[in-house]
Amino acid sequence: MANDKSNMQLVANGILNENPIFRLVLSMCPAVGISTTVMNGIMLGLAVLFVQVFSSVTISLFKNKIHPRIRIPSYTLTIATWVTVIDLVMAAYMPGPYSQMGVFIKLIVAFAIITMRLEMFACKESVNASFWDGVGMGLGFMAGMMAIGLVRELLGLGTILGFEVLGGVRPLLFFVLPCAGFFVVGLMMAFFNYIEIRYRKLKQVAS
Numbered sequence: 001m002a003n004d005k006s007n008m009q010l011v012a013n014g015i016l017n018e019n020p021i022f023r024l025v026l027s028m029c030p031a032v033g034i035s036t037t038v039m040n041g042i043m044l045g046l047a048v049l050f051v052q053v054f055s056s057v058t059i060s061l062f063k064n065k066i067h068p069r070i071r072i073p074s075y076t077l078t079i080a081t082w083v084t085v086i087d088l089v090m091a092a093y094m095p096g097p098y099s100q101m102g103v104f105i106k107l108i109v110a111f112a113i114i115t116m117r118l119e120m121f122a123c124k125e126s127v128n129a130s131f132w133d134g135v136g137m138g139l140g141f142m143a144g145m146m147a148i149g150l151v152r153e154l155l156g157l158g159t160i161l162g163f164e165v166l167g168g169v170r171p172l173l174f175f176v177l178p179c180a181g182f183f184v185v186g187l188m189m190a191f192f193n194y195i196e197i198r199y200r201k202l203k204q205v206a207s
Contacts, residue, residue: 005117007132014136020113021144027111031148032181034104038161041149043097045142047090047105049135051082052114053115056122056134058082063123075118076109083108113141152176152185 005013020026034040037176058078059066066074087105090098098105108114117137122130153159156175158166174180 003121003129004203005129007128010129010132011139014133014140016140018137019140019144020137021141021148021185022067023193024113024116026116027141027188028185029107030104030111031145031185032081032178034101035145035148035181036156036176037150037153037159038146038149039097039149040100041143041145043090043094043101044104045138045145047083047101048085048108048111048114048141049138050086051079051108052117052138052141053131053134054082054085055079055114055118056130057127059118059122060125060127060130066123071119071123072115075115078118079114080109088106113137119204147188148181151188152180156180 003010014020016023018024021028021031034044053080055075059075062074063167083106086108090101090105117133121133125133150160153161154165154171154173156173156177157172158164158169158171174186
């Protein structure tokens, strides 16, 4: 399959058209479980970005040497290798944020979004295209995590990045509970879908 998109189109596709959380609805476990603050979203998003990019490049490099029957185990082994790298780096150099991530860093191995992009894109495309596709999907995941974390931290804790912003207004602790993650994600997905529908209608009217 020949890719006909430019590098920037691949990046934009991952952030907007095929956003892992709001469009593809993949890897929802971390979106619900760990996205209680903006910082958590940033840290997990960076880890996923790293793993997605390097896994995509690795599979693209060796795609012609991977037998079709063992492609899924090959993907898992590749992802696990890069997860181990980022896990050790974060544990050594970012112990504070890493301690809050808990098991979610290690669970990146099982994130559906990464395996899906390796199967749907990296194993068929060039290294350059796979790199930029990985960047787009990783940034899209991180943007989604940050957006959810912003809403939940603001409404649930009254802070943004740890800084008090609501003054004397009492936050609603409901928004930092796991069940609130589904609630916030659902509302945000509905909002973005509404914006997209309105944009298409306006575009049709203008044309």
